[in-house]
Every structure is written in structure tokens, then in C-alpha cells.
Amino acid sequence: MSVLIYIENRDGKFKKLSYELVSYASQLAKQLNITAVALSIGNVDEAELKSLGNYGADKILDVQDDRLNVLVNKAYTSIIAQVAEKEGADIVIFAHNFSGKALAPRVAVRLKAGVASGVTALPGSLDPFTVQKGVFTGKAIANVVIKSPVKVLTLFQNSVEIIETENKASIEAFQPVLNDDDFKTKVLDVTKVTGKLLLTDAEIVVSGGRGMKDPGNWGPLEELAAVLGGAMACSRPVSDEGWRPHDEHVGQTGKIIAPNVYFALGISGAIQHLGGVSSSKHIIAINTDKDAPIFESADYGVVGDVQKVLPALIQAIKEAR
Amino acid sequence: MKILLCLSNVPDTTTKIRFTEDNTQFDTTGIQWIINPWDEFALTRALELKEKGTNIEKITVINVGGKATEPTIRKALAIGADDAVRVDAEPADAYFVAAQIADFAKTEDYDIILCGIDSSDYNGSLVGGMLAEFLDYPSVSSVSGLDIEGSEVKIKREIDGGQEHIHTELPFVAIVQKGISLEPRIPSMRGIMMARKKPLNVKTPVEAEALTEFVSYELPPAKSACKMIDAENLQELVGVLQNEVKIL
Numbered sequence: 186m187s188v189l190i191y192i193e194n195r196d197g198k199f200k201k202l203s204y205e206l207v208s209y210a211s212q213l214a215k216q217l218n219i220t221a222v223a224l225s226i227g228n229v230d231e232a233e234l235k236s237l238g239n240y241g242a243d244k245i246l247d248v249q250d251d252r253l254n255v256l257v258n259k260a261y262t263s264i265i266a267q268v269a270e271k272e273g274a275d276i277v278i279f280a281h282n283f284s285g286k287a288l289a290p291r292v293a294v295r296l297k298a299g300v301a302s303g304v305t306a307l308p309g310s311l312d313p314f315t316v317q318k319g320v321f322t323g324k325a326i327a328n329v330v331i332k333s334p335v336k337v338l339t340l341f342q343n344s345v346e347i348i349e350t351e352n353k354a355s356i357e358a359f360q361p362v363l364n365d366d367d368f369k370t371k372v373l374d375v376t377k378v379t380g381k382l383l384l385t386d387a388e389i390v391v392s393g394g395r396g397m398k399d400p401g402n403w404g405p406l407e408e409l410a411a412v413l414g415g416a417m418a419c420s421r422p423v424s425d426e427g428w429r430p431h432d433e434h435v436g437q438t439g440k441i442i443a444p445n446v447y448f449a450l451g452i453s454g455a456i457q458h459l460g461g462v463s464s465s466k467h468i469i470a471i472n473t474d475k476d477a478p479i480f481e482s483a484d485y486g487v488v489g490d491v492q493k494v495l496p497a498l499i500q501a502i503k504e505a506r
Numbered sequence: 507m508k509i510l511l512c513l514s515n516v517p518d519t520t521t522k523i524r525f526t527e528d529n530t531q532f533d534t535t536g537i538q539w540i541i542n543p544w545d546e547f548a549l550t551r552a553l554e555l556k557e558k559g560t561n562i563e564k565i566t567v568i569n570v571g572g573k574a575t576e577p578t579i580r581k582a583l584a585i586g587a588d589d590a591v592r593v594d595a596e597p598a599d600a601y602f603v604a605a606q607i608a609d610f611a612k613t614e615d616y617d618i619i620l621c622g623i624d625s626s627d628y629n630g631s632l633v634g635g636m637l638a639e640f641l642d643y644p645s646v647s648s649v650s651g652l653d654i655e656g657s658e659v660k661i662k663r664e665i666d667g668g669q670e671h672i673h674t675e676l677p678f679v680a681i682v683q684k685g686i687s688l689e690p691r692i693p694s695m696r697g698i699m700m701a702r703k704k705p706l707n708v709k710t711p712v713e714a715e716a717l718t719e720f721v722s723y724e725l726p727p728a729k730s731a732c733k734m735i736d737a738e739n740l741q742e743l744v745g746v747l748q749n750e751v752k753i754l
């Protein structure tokens with residue numbers, strides 16, 4: 186009887202979302218009076234593994250194998266299913282991101298488990314097992330009942346609090362059974378940006394829209410991001426025009442983010458744009474048009490020209506420090 | 507090579523969402539239905555590959571849904587898919603839908619199955635991965651580029667903060683996202699005429715379970731009014747960053 190959590194790593198390090206997952210799982214395990222077991226796949230050192238115990242993992246299983254330093258869906262699925270069986274998992278939890286979206290559905294079929302994806306809170310009821318998730322790209326919330334004995338959840342980022350506990354975790358190596366059939370996809374090469382704060386990890390996001398008018402006008406935005414230690418984002422037309430790189434595009438057809446604060450600068454606030462940012466804790470909008478729809482979704486608004494307001498704001502921030 | 511494209515029929519992205527019967531049902535009155543944006547991008551890519559002379563025999567579209575989804579399926583035929591299958595059942599949940607598509611895919615040897623990363627209605631991000639597992643095929647998710655050279659498939663996958671080039675054996679399931687194609691196609695007049703004659707086969711569903719149930723809905727809590735700050739008084743905004751947002 187256990188709650189199993191799959192923990193991804195990036196270059197051997199865990200992220201904030203991983204600790205959110207463990208916090209969520211350990212609270213759930215307490216409610217059900219079962220153990221919280223975390224599974225890490227890939228090369229992660231002992232100190233990093235042990236850190237999962239700080240958030241309530243009772244046991245940490247460690248799978249290391251050089252073939253597993255990149256995500257191979259079938260192989261990972263086999264491992265997670267083997268661990269789920271060994272640990273008698275009642276619930277398996279993933280992050281609602283790149284790796285969770287790849288693995289949760291496969292693992293679910295293996296375990297004949299129903300899945301609630303993009304879950305935002307602890308279950309409202311344990312019997313029937315009912316959880317909340319966003320639907321219609323942020324426009325509504327659904328209560329979903331999972332009817333199968335084994336359940337799979339993917340957890341939406343920034344929706345649960347990280348809770349520190351006393352660390353009583355043990356670490357165990359796990360040797361999965363893998364066969365060649367699990368490795369039919371091969372990663373030929375990888376390009377990674379290093380040293381750059383990733384948009385999906387950022388707590389502060391500075392985002393610009395078509396209102397910036399020209400790719401040469403992004404200086405003040407970049408400066409604000411630098412001053413605050415935030416990441417850059419943009420609306421879809423901006424990336425379509427090639428004013429900003431594609432990996433900065435947020436919205437329904439771009440990245441979905443939920444930072445602590447989102448600066449919407451020269452962005453009108455189209456519904457498809459909001460679909461990707463409406464879970465942000467605070468939205469601050471600057472727009473020349475006082476009737477721009479973004480002000481209906483923002484918490485704080487300034488009517489004005491970004492090119493004039495931002496330099497003044499940056500100056501005021503520097504003085505306040 | 508044969509491509510199977512999974513198509514989800516969803517409300518237009520600008521739809522105002524409402525519910526009926528004590529908030530237990532999605533209100534479909536007056537809704538404009540469209541091809542799920544990702545599936546439209548995937549179809550566009552499949553057509554681009556076919557046109558550039560890649561050895562693609564046919565592109566089949568499959569949807570699990572009631573008769574009401576046929577106009578959306580016809581639209582995919584008008585854009586350029588060769589034939590279509592509708593599994594005649596309400597899409598009860600992702601597990602049920604994937605089981606239906608898997609049953610069809612087993613009978614024909616498709617080399618590439620394309621799915622979107624998520625449906626814009628229930629935001630599952632599930633059908634593609636479940637389908638791959640039912641079929642025991644490899645799957646590649648977060649696919650932002652797909653190319654075919656001879657019998658070789660070249661895939662670009664987005665990872666956190668980077669990209670990978672991937673080789674896979676066929677058959678496989680590709681779960682696509684931003685980048686797969688740039689501008690979705692709109693059907694031409696000729697395409698619309700031709701679509702009427704293209705086969706749209708209706709298939710009886712197989713026995714399958716739904717493991718989840720959407721029991722009720724809520725609208726997000728109303729946002730409190732936006733606090734407007736004078737552009738001449740940015741000190742106030744700095745105060746917000748210090749005391750409310752707490753980042754200074």
C-alpha cells in the first residue's frame with residue numbers, strides 16, 4: 186500500500202515541482218495511512234536523492250542506468266510499472282509537464298488505472314476518489330471521479346504548497362528488468378541551453394506582445410527581467426513574426442505557465458493567450474488602451490506606453506532596494 | 507507509409523463556457539465546433555510530407571464521437587486527408603477513446619499515428635500515450651518536428667530547456683505540439699467538393715470501460731477588479747511588488 190511519485194531530474198538536479206509533488210503525495214499518503222515512495226530514474230547523487238525526504242517521502246528508490254539518462258517512454262513505463270507492483274501502489278503521481286504527459290498515460294494503461302491530469306488540489310473526497318482539474322484551457326474546473334482501484338494523477342505546477350518535514354527517508358537502489366524492445370527510440374543528439382532561467386521554472390515572467398511594435402524595442406523588458414531575476418515570454422504573434430524565439434511563446438498553443446508574477450506588456454489579453462497564463466498568482470498589465478481585455482484578468486494595471494512606463498518603473502525598483 | 511491521424515472535435519477556442527443540469531453537463535447549445543488545433547497542425551504536416559514526395563500512401567483520420575462530429579471530420583477530408591473513420595460512441599474518457607482507436611489501428615498497418623498533445627476541451631494529454639501502450643508501440647511525445655527521408659523518420663522533441671533529435675523504429679505514435687507545422691491549412695473550394703466523395707466509414711465501438719467520470723463543473727472564482735495604478739505614481743506599483751507580490 187503506497188503512493189508512488191515519479192521524480193524527474195534535469196542534469197542530476199530536482200526542481201521545485203518535484204518537491205511540490207512529494208509534498209502533495211505525502212499529505213495524500215497520510216490521509217490514506219499508507220507510505221509515500223519516490224522513484225528517481227537517471228543519474229542523481231545521494232545528497233540530491235535524500236532531499237526528497239525533507240518533504241515527506243518515506244522511501245526513495247533509485248534507478249541508475251546509462252541508457253536512462255534520456256527519456257525513453259517505453260523503458261521508463263516498464264520501470265515505473267515494476268516499482269508500482271513491488272510497492273503495491275494505489276496511486277501513482279507525475280508532474281503535469283513534459284515527462285508526466287509522456288509517461289502517465291502509458292503507465293495508466295499498464296496498471297489499468299484511470300487518470301486525472303493537471304490536478305490542482307488534494308482530493309475533495311477519497312471515496313469516491315474525486316479530484317479537481319482545469320478544463321477548457323483554464324476557463325473552467327471539473328471534479329473528476331477515478332473509478333479504478335489503482336489511480337494515476339498528474340499534478341499541475343504551483344498549485345500546492347511545499348511543506349518541509351523531518352527527514353526519515355531511506356534510499357534503496359532498484360534493479361529493473363529491461364529488454365531491447367523497450368529501447369526502440371534512440372536520442373541521436375541533444376541541444377540544451379545552459380545557464381538560462383527556464384520559462385517553466387521561473388517565478389517572475391516578463392512578457393511582451395504586439396504592442397512592443399518592433400523587435401528592436403525589447404530592451405526595457407529584458408532589463409526588467411534582469412533586475413528582477415525573471416524569465417522572458419511573449420504572445421504568439423510576436424514569436425510568429427520572429428521578434429522573439431519560439432520557446433518564449435506562452436498561451437494555449439505555447440507554454441502553459443503559472444509563475445508568482447506575470448508582467449503582460451503590450452498584450453491585449455486574448456482568450457487563447459490567457460489560457461497559458463491565467464494560473465499566475467499575480468498578473469500586472471501595462472497597456473495604452475484602458476479598455477484592453479487584459480485588465481479584466483490582471484490584478485494590477487497601468488494605462489500607459491510600455492516604452493515610457495518601464496524605464497521609470499525600473500528606476501523606481503532600483504531606488505527601492 | 508500510412509498515417510493515422512487522431513482527431514478530436516472541440517468547441518471553438520473563443521467559446522464562452524457554460525454548464526447545465528446543476529453544473530453536471532457542458533452546455534453545447536450554439537457551440538461552433540472545430541478540429542482540435544494540434545490535430546489541425548498535425549494534419550497540415552502530414553500533407554506537407556505527402557506533397558514533398560515522401561512515400562505516403564494515405565492519411566486516414568479517426569474520431570471517436572457521435573454523428574454530430576461528422577462536419578468536423580469532413581473538414582479534415584476537405585483539407586486533404588484521404589479517408590476517415592468515425593467510431594460511433596460518445597468519448598467517455600481517454601481510456602475508452604484510446605481503446606477504440608487501438609482496436610481500429612490493429613486491423614490496418616499504420617506506420618505513424620499522430621495525436622495532439624492535448625484536447626482543448628478536457629485537457630487530458632492522455633489519448634496518445636494510452637494508445638501507444640494499448641498497441642505496445644514506442645511513443646515520442648512533445649514532438650515539434652517530423653520529417654521522413656526514404657524509410658527513415660526524423661523526429662525533433664522539445665525537452666525542458668532544449669531539443670533532441672530522435673530515431674525510432676516504425677510503427678510508432680507521435681504526440682505533437684508547437685512547431686510541428688506553422689500555419690494550419692484552410693480547405694479550398696475544390697477540397698470541399700472532393701471531401702463529399704471521400705469515404706467516411708462508421709465503425710461500431712468495441713467493448714471498453716471508462717475509468718474516470720467528470721461529475722461536475724465550476725467556473726473559476728471571479729477575479730477581483732484590477733487595481734489601476736497611475737502611470738505617474740509608479741511608487742505604488744513598487745509597493746505592490748514589495749508587499750503583495752513580495753519579490754523586492
Ligand SMILES: Cc1cc2nc3c(=O)[nH]c(=O)nc-3n(C[C@H](O)[C@H](O)[C@H](O)COP(=O)(O)OP(=O)(O)OC[C@H]3O[C@@H](n4cnc5c(N)ncnc54)[C@H](O)[C@@H]3O)c2cc1C
Pocket residue numbers: 393394395396397419420421422423434435436437438439450451452453454455456457458461471472473474477489490491492519543
Ligand atoms: C487556435 C488559436 C490559438 C492561439 N494561441 C495563442 C497562444 O498560445 N498565445 C497567444 O498569445 N495567442 C494565441 N492566439 C492568438 C490570440 O488570439 C491573439 O491574436 C494574440 O494573443 C494577440 O497578441 P498580442 O496581445 O500580442 O497582440 P494584440 O492583440 O495586437 O495586442 C497588442 C496590445 O498592445 C497594446 N499596445 C500597443 N502599443 C502599446 C504600447 N506602446 N504600450 C503598451 N501597450 C501597447 C494595444 O493596446 C493592444 O492591447 C491563438 C489564436 C487562435 C485562433
Ligand SMILES: Nc1ncnc2c1ncn2[C@@H]1O[C@H](COP(=O)(O)O)[C@@H](O)[C@H]1O
Pocket residue numbers: 511512513514515542544545568569570571597600603620621622623624625626628629630631632633634
Ligand atoms: N474523441 C477522440 N477521437 C479521436 N482522437 C482523439 C479523441 N480525443 C482525443 N483524441 C486525440 O488525442 C489527442 C490528445 O487528446 P486528450 O488526451 O483528450 O487531451 C488529441 O489531440 C487527438 O489527437
